[in-house]
Amino acid sequence: MTLGLPVKTAGRYRLDLYITSTPDFGIIQVSLDGTPVGEPIDLYTPMVMPTGAIQVGTFDLTQQTHLLMFMVVGTNEKSNNYSFGLDCFSLIPLP
């Protein structure tokens, strides 16, 4: 699944994801503009709970809508399914 990541001002940013983890969520790989970023994220937890901020990385972004892709690449052996739930993300400008 791919979402548009609008960037109104070109610059260097840190991308933080806020996801949810549950007993039936999978393992996801995040990509930005077609390039995998960060390690796969295992979203299995025994209870439903938020992840808090997951820092994906820092990027030099041009003024345009970038492509933020989430690919389910597997699931924890304890998980019941391959779902995932995205709460929100923050694009934090860096000096």
Place this chain on the structure above:
Amino acid sequence: MRKAVIPVLFLTSCLLGCNVPTQIVTPMQVKTPTAAFTPLPSLTPTATIASEYPIIDVPILAIQVTDDEGGRVTKITALQVAAWISKANEIYAWSGIQFSFGMQDFVTLHSTLLNNINGVEDQNWFEEVAYADQVAARYPGKLVVFFRWGQGDQPTGGAFSYWDYNFVAMPGFLDTSVCGYQNIGILAHEIGHFLGLVHPFAQVYKNAAEAEATLESNGNNPAIFDGDGFSDTPPDPFIALDEYQCQPVPGVSLNGTFFPVPRENIMSYYEVRTGLSEMQIERARWTLSRRMAHGMSMPENAQAPSPAEAQNMSPLSNSGCSSGIQVMSAWGK
């Protein structure tokens, strides 16, 4: 990767905290312990049982709560806290989780808001929980236990916690009882909730007939009594009568089936409770490790700076999955 339909959920920003105020103005006053208390030797982890699990030390911070003006003082002393913690250490010994507590870990807080906290039916529930979490956050690395009065003129005997609260709420030491005795196991039980554990029973029954009716209406499936989903705690048709709760009966017969009950499990309502199952230990240790990585708080999403909310977006493309929006506020505070 197995081929599967992959439902993708857009979760709203209400996942946690949408009803929690972001600014809490209730003043907090913290006093140091008064001279009225008998000096207390520090309680340090005391597990002497050869646990298979590495010992984890969990420091406790006890907060005695009063009203803003000092009234309705919750009846608790540092020595009484130590007695509750000592029992908890005994119950959690095999898990390797041990609790430490010293005289310097007992403080007083003047807050009518927090002194009234009783449960989800409270008129100010969200403000109470937010403030309790805010106070707990001032003691990173410690498990914060509030000893509060409750609502009205008479002190509550109830206690609560849950894995998405960053505190435990307790009553006065002698204000709570079970089977006619002071409830010495209640702190260990509530810490269990703090560590992600739930009751082994799915609901409380008034009598055996009510439990039998429920069993029959569900095809006599014992799973209807399973409250925690753990295979090493039996389905518990808990019946809130002394003959079951307080007498040492090993189980109850319902519709011709004998149900052994988890009398000794700390997350049950029976007495005397002495320990946890292996699956409960695994869950508690997992939750504790997650909390300890965040200063004893559970991680949250509510404080994302300038968040781009997922529910406001439309996928540019989808492949091999379906997506939708799910409101998650029911899961959190």
